[in-house]
Amino acid sequence: MIAGVKVKRITKYCDDRGFFAELVRDDEQLLERFGQASMSMSYPGVVKAFxxxxxxxxxxFFPSGxxxxxxxxxxxxxxTKGKTDVYYMGDENQVLLLIPKxxxxxxxxLGEKPCTIxxxxxxxxxxxxxxEKRIDWNDPEIGFNWDTKNR
Structure with missing residues (x-):
C-alpha cells in the first residue's frame, strides 16, 4: 500500500426503513482539516485520470456504481515513490479512500451503469x-493499462 493512504470500511445500520451510514467524522482524523465536499457522476467506461x-x-467515496x-x-x-496501487470501490466495496497530497x-x-463519487x-x-496538476491518463511513467482483460 502507498504510504499515507488509508482505507475505512463503511458500516451500515439497517432497519425496515432502509439504512444509515456515517462516512467521515472529525474524531477519526482521516483529514487534517475539512475544506470542501463535492460529488460527480460519470458514465460507464469513462476514465478520469490523472x-x-x-x-x-x-x-x-463511491455511493453508487x-x-x-x-x-x-x-x-x-x-x-513508496513510483508505486502504483489499484482499488475497486462502489456498490460491491463500500469503503473510504484517503489519497494524500x-x-x-x-x-x-466499471460495469453498465453510471458511477457517483x-x-x-x-x-x-x-x-x-x-x-490540481494534470497528468495524461496514459502517461508512460505511470504506465497503467486501463483495459479490462477477459480471463
Missing part, C-alpha cells in the same frame, strides 16, 4: 490558483 494536489488531501481507482506515488522521499489519482467507471478535501477549490 491529477494530483500539492496542498490538499482527498477522501473518496463501481470504479477502478488507480493511485501513483509521485512524492519525493516517500518509501502528492499521490496521482484517477478512476474508470462523493469526495472531501482538506482545502476549498480556489479558481484563481487551482491545486
Amino acid at each position: 491529477h494530483y494536489h500539492e496542498k490538499q488531501d482527498d477522501l473518496w 463501481n470504479a477502478q481507482v488507480v493511485l501513483y506515488d509521485l512524492r519525493e522521499g516517500s518509501e 502528492g499521490v496521482a489519482h484517477g478512476y474508470r467507471v 462523493v469526495y472531501f478535501t482538506t482545502e476549498s477549490y480556489n479558481a484563481a490558483d487551482p491545486d
Whole structure:
C-alpha cells in the first residue's frame, strides 16, 4: 500500500426503513482539516485520470456504481515513490479512500451503469490558483493499462 493512504470500511445500520451510514467524522482524523465536499457522476467506461494536489488531501467515496481507482506515488522521499496501487470501490466495496497530497489519482467507471463519487478535501477549490496538476491518463511513467482483460 502507498504510504499515507488509508482505507475505512463503511458500516451500515439497517432497519425496515432502509439504512444509515456515517462516512467521515472529525474524531477519526482521516483529514487534517475539512475544506470542501463535492460529488460527480460519470458514465460507464469513462476514465478520469490523472491529477494530483500539492496542498490538499482527498477522501473518496463511491455511493453508487463501481470504479477502478488507480493511485501513483509521485512524492519525493516517500518509501513508496513510483508505486502504483489499484482499488475497486462502489456498490460491491463500500469503503473510504484517503489519497494524500502528492499521490496521482484517477478512476474508470466499471460495469453498465453510471458511477457517483462523493469526495472531501482538506482545502476549498480556489479558481484563481487551482491545486490540481494534470497528468495524461496514459502517461508512460505511470504506465497503467486501463483495459479490462477477459480471463
